[in-house]
Amino acid sequence: MPFYHIEVYGCQMNVRDGESLEGILVSAGYRKAPGPDKADVVLVVTCAVRERAEVRALGRVTQLAGVRRRRKPVVVICGCVAQEHGGSLLERFPQVDLVVGPDEYQRLPGLLESGVRAFATGLGSGCDEGVRPVRSMFPRAFVTVARGCDNFCSYCIVPYVRGRERSRKPRDILAEVEELASSGFREITLLGQNVNSYRDGGTGFPELLSMVARAVPECWIRFVTSHPRDFGPELTEAMAGRPNICPALHLPAQSGSDRILERMNRGYARAEYLAKTAMVRERIPGIVLSTDMIAGFPGETDSDFHDSLSLLSEVRFDYGFLFRYSERSGTAAAGMPGSVPVPERLSRLHAMQELQNRITREKSSLLRGKTLPVLITGPGSLEGQLTGRTPGNRTVVVTGADAPPGTFMNVLISRADGWTHFGEKA
Ligand code: SF4
Incomplete structure (x- = not known):
């Protein structure tokens, strides 16, 4: 019986894809190895969203040359870096046998069977139909509702490596969450690159969220990620309408400057963002708000950066995922003039972190005694x-x-x- 070992880098979507990859391999007769040294197949699920994530995952692939000398497992690069670089990874890493992008995972058993060095990076139109994932986070589970993204934010590589937006059928999503609930899972996170774009016929994301929450009242329901341009009163009402929908909203602002938001192609302005956070706080008092912010986007001046700091101060997010801008080749922003020097990006990032950490500590301390x-x-x-x-x-x-x-x-x-x-x- 062949054994596999899998390592996952990056976002929740990759974690969920890793579970699908395990499901595909288990269905094909593979079993989980206790570690890479005992595996016949080693898979690295990579992330391309930031340069550092890509370097980290490929650094791990380099280390696998040692494992390869000892046991000779088949080494597979999966995920967004596989999709981005395709066959060139086979030239760059002689220890790699297969390069498989996110929409080609169901071909993995056949590719392994063939024993030929190859890459598979077609972009599909499906959403993992027929795959039974091996869940790794009990009692929490990710359920994909949509894949791909059509937004083309100017800094983001996702639309190029994850393909066009497509939504799963509500009946498939409901069947999956009901099965999870009856297996004892108690927290379900609905996943999509932009959940607000979810649409199947007349069903949009607010209806889907309410349907899921009604179907499994014993579970807490969360969702990521919501695009501020598309977030609105309907989704707010859906959240407020069911007690098992968690009062938590991740709404990535990315910048507090209108000029930079426009260069990022985000499709909203600062005032609109502030109005939406105020609306959701009024309707769902005590809601936990989190955000993503980028420091040092091309063309960001001191004044633009201070707009980002003031947005953090004004909204007082409970938590922030803060990053320095990272060029991704092929994206619109990579060719923009006004590159901010890396040391300046880092110093702006540290200033944002200092501010947000203080706010997070202050807000967390209010929970003492509750x-x-x-x-x-x-x-x-x-x-x-x-x-x-x-x-x-x-x-x-x-x-x-x-x-x-x-x-x-x-x-x-x-x-x-x-x-x-x-x-x-x-
Ligand atoms: S909404 Fe923008 S940031 Fe999010 S995945 Fe799509 S392109 Fe990337």
Whole structure:
């Protein structure tokens, strides 16, 4: 019986794709190896969104040359870097046998069977139909609702490596979430590059979200990612309308400057973004808001950057994923004039991090003495600890209690350290 080992880099979509890859291999008779040294096939699922992520994943591929000398597993590069660079990766990495892009995963068993060095990077129109993923995060699960993206934000490589937007049928999504709930899963995150673009006939994302939440009232429901241009009152009402839809919204602003938002091709202005965050806070008091921001986009002046800082101060996000701009060749931004020197990008990033970390700490500290519902996700790192998540997706370490993953527990919060909170069973 052949054994596989899989390593995943990057976003939730890659985590979910890794589960599909495992499902495809298990259906073809493969079994999970305890590590790369014991595997007949080693897969690296790569991310191309930022240069650093790509370098990290390909660095791992370089290290696999050692494993290859010892045991000779078939080495496969999957994910967005595979899609981006295709067959050139076979020339660059002699230890690699196969390069397989995200829409070609179902061909993997056949490619392995053929024993020929090859690449497969066609872009498809499906959404993993017929694949039974091997879930890796019990009691939490990702459910893909849409793949691809048509937005072409000027800095982003996703539309080139993940193809055109396509949505799954609501009945397939509902069947998947019902099966997850009956298997004991208690948190479901609906995934799409831009969930707001979801559409199947007359069903848009707000209707889909409500349908899912109604179908599995025993589960908490989340979703990522929402595009600020498309986020609006309908989705806000859908969120407010069901108690099991988590009061958490990730709404990537990317910049606080109208001039830069236009250069990014984001399709909204600062005032619109601020109005939408105010609307959702008014309708869902206490909602946890998070964002993505980019420092040092081409042409970003000091004044544009201060607009980003002031957006962070004004909205006071609970959490921020902050990055320095990273050129991705083939995107519109890579050819734009006004490149900001890397040291300046880093210094702007540090200033944003300092500000957002302070806001995150201040907001987290307000939870001290409060009792929050927590979904237990597993043991903590120390003996006698459990870890879990709040509806706002805050991490909680619980001491002095024992419960299996999938248990809901009220926890009295005693302290917070950034995004991690500590407490005891209430
Ligand atoms: S919405 Fe923009 S940033 Fe998000 S995946 Fe699509 S192109 Fe990339």
